[in-house]
Amino acid sequence: MTQQVHIVGARPNFMKAAPVVAAAHELGDDPYLVHTGQHYDEALSDVFFRQLGLPEPDIDLGVGSGSHATQTAALMTALEDTFLDVDPGKVVVYGDVNSTLAATLVAAKLHIPVAHVEAGLRSFDRTMPEEVNRVVTDALATELYVTSPEGVDHLVAEGVDSNGIHLVGNPMIDTLVRFRDRLDAESVRSRLAVGERFGIVTLHRPANVDDRERAGAIVTALAEVARDVSLVFPVHPRGRTILTSVGLLDVPNLVVTDPLGYLDFMSLVASAALVITDSGGIQEETSILGVPCITVRPNTERPITVTLGTNQLVEPTAITAAARDAAAKPRQPADIPLWDGKAGARIARILGGHE
Ligand code: UD1
Numbered sequence: 001m002t003q004q005v006h007i008v009g010a011r012p013n014f015m016k017a018a019p020v021v022a023a024a025h026e027l028g029d030d031p032y033l034v035h036t037g038q039h040y041d042e043a044l045s046d047v048f049f050r051q052l053g054l055p056e057p058d059i060d061l062g063v064g065s066g067s068h069a070t071q072t073a074a075l076m077t078a079l080e081d082t083f084l085d086v087d088p089g090k091v092v093v094y095g096d097v098n099s100t101l102a103a104t105l106v107a108a109k110l111h112i113p114v115a116h117v118e119a120g121l122r123s124f125d126r127t128m129p130e131e132v133n134r135v136v137t138d139a140l141a142t143e144l145y146v147t148s149p150e151g152v153d154h155l156v157a158e159g160v161d162s163n164g165i166h167l168v169g170n171p172m173i174d175t176l177v178r179f180r181d182r183l184d185a186e187s188v189r190s191r192l193a194v195g196e197r198f199g200i201v202t203l204h205r206p207a208n209v210d211d212r213e214r215a216g217a218i219v220t221a222l223a224e225v226a227r228d229v230s231l232v233f234p235v236h237p238r239g240r241t242i243l244t245s246v247g248l249l250d251v252p253n254l255v256v257t258d259p260l261g262y263l264d265f266m267s268l269v270a271s272a273a274l275v276i277t278d279s280g281g282i283q284e285e286t287s288i289l290g291v292p293c294i295t296v297r298p299n300t301e302r303p304i305t306v307t308l309g310t311n312q313l314v315e316p317t318a319i320t321a322a323a324r325d326a327a328a329k330p331r332q333p334a335d336i337p338l339w340d341g342k343a344g345a346r347i348a349r350i351l352g353g354h355e
Contacts (some may be wrong), residue, residue: 004031004351005088007079009038009063009099012281013018015262016094016117019174019344020351021054029352030093034082036063036075036099041237045260052175058086068098068129070234075102080110088112092351093137096121096130096280100137102328108140117171117349118153119144120226121280127207130280131301135227143349146274146305147284148336169338172281173288177341179263182354185271188264194230199323200268201233201254208296209239214316216246217295220278221319224275226253229273234260274326276319283311290333292326294319 004024012028017033024031033059039045048054060079067070079102083091085204091107092115093100100116107114109203119138122129138144138155146152155165186201189196201222222231231254235243249256260268266285269275273284274292283302286293287309294315305311311333350355 001089002032002086003025003089003271004029004091004092005083005086005090006031006058006094007036007099007103008032008054008094009036009075010095010097011039011044011259012047012279013094013097013099014045014052014054015175015281016171017051017170018054018180020092020094020117020347023348024209025055026345026350027348027354032086032088033057034079034103035060036078036102037064037173038071038075038097038099041259043259043261044237050148051262063099066271067272072098072102075099075118076106077107079103083110083112085106085188085331090115090143090347090351092117093141094118096133096137098129098133101133102139104137108143113143115143115145117145117347118147118148119165120153122151122154123299123301125299128220129206132350133137134301144351146349147343148302150303166350167338167348169340169343170284171343172284173339174341174344175283176288177264179266180270183267183270184338185267188260188267192232193343194232194255197273198230198232198268199225199274199276200265200272201231201276202236202282203233203243203276203278203296204236205297208278209236209242212242212246215239215242216318218319219243219246219248221250221316222248222254223251224228224320225276225323228324229276231255232257233269234258234265274323274324283309284339286310287334287336288339290328290331294322294326304336307335308336337349 063074144165146167195228234257276294285306287305293311
């Protein structure tokens with residue numbers, strides 16, 4: 001039997017898994033690492049392994065892209081073979097991506113316990129694929145590692161056994177704490193030819209970048225913001241075609257780049273005047289860094305970033321005004337309980353039965 005089998009597949013998994021896997025190694029638990037290959041590009045995957053010091057995966061399933069059904073089915077088939085082969089004592093899944101869902105379904109049907117890191121987040125918006133993945137994963141997981149108190153409330157309300165719920169903090173913030181002193185925006189700025197005062201944009205949610213009209217409204221707003229402050233936009237592959245077709249590349253004072261690695265990206269975020277995004281994790285990272293975050297979504301599964309952090313939710317038409325306000329505000333790093341750089345160690349101790 002392989003005691004702990006950790007599953008990663010897509011970009012946001014890597015910074016959450018890195019501290020947990022490292023802490024499990026320190027405890028001598030010999031974690032087995034599976035990369036599903038949901039993300040496979042150098043810029044979405046390999047660079048994160050290198051920079052975060054994640055060990056080479058024990059196996060890379062190379063599943064790749066596809067529609068939700070095609071991708072999830074391929075992930076499940078490949079993961080079932082792997083689990084039958086390595087006989088996990090426990091499967092550890094991260095976040096809310098399709099690899100998380102697929103591994104959970106396969107493990108549950110093979111009667112393998114599932115530990116979910118970042119359990120209990122809810123946007124209450126089931127048009128988001130991630131929300132479907134979260135609800136199903138938490139219904140089947142037996143160990144639920146939660147980043148903030150409202151996650152515990154959601155799980156209890158859904159009838160999850162409270163003995164399995166562990167409020168441990170945020171392992172993604174462990175990664176930020178670990179690298180914070182090494183962030184250096186200057187070299188990235190000079191490579192991208194961006195001045196000292198700038199904002200960063202990331203948009204990749206289907207609701208924003210698969211719909212031409214909404215994507216057009218967002219690009220119009222970005223053009224207005226870029227009159228006041230230079231913008232840098234590392235574009236995720238899924239949004240490139242539609243965003244380009246609605247004129248993103250023609251916006252003056254807005255630099256479009258390929259996706260950036262962890263250190264380049266966080267270096268820019270840490271010294272940005274503001275961030276405009278629809279990412280989940282960036283709402284958390286900007287809160288800890290005290291950088292104003294404008295989230296282009298009607299809801300968030302991370303409300304603590306709005307109540308304690310720097311985040312605000314806006315519609316595309318409100319981006320320009322929000323950006324003006326945000327750029328004028330002083331920096332106010334949030335102090336969120338248990339987001340202290342030690343969540344990975346807490347999780348690994350419970351995972352390995354060390355407490
Ligand atoms: C996935 C996650 C999302 C997360 C995001 C971060 C799900 C349902 N969504 O979305 O929660 O915020 O990752 O990036 O799991 N592609 C490439 N190269 C790659 C991978 C993908 O070009 O290495 C392109 C392909 O055209 C692919 C598309 O991006 O079809 C979407 O990839 P996919 O893994 O389905 O979802 P993401 O949009 O990346």
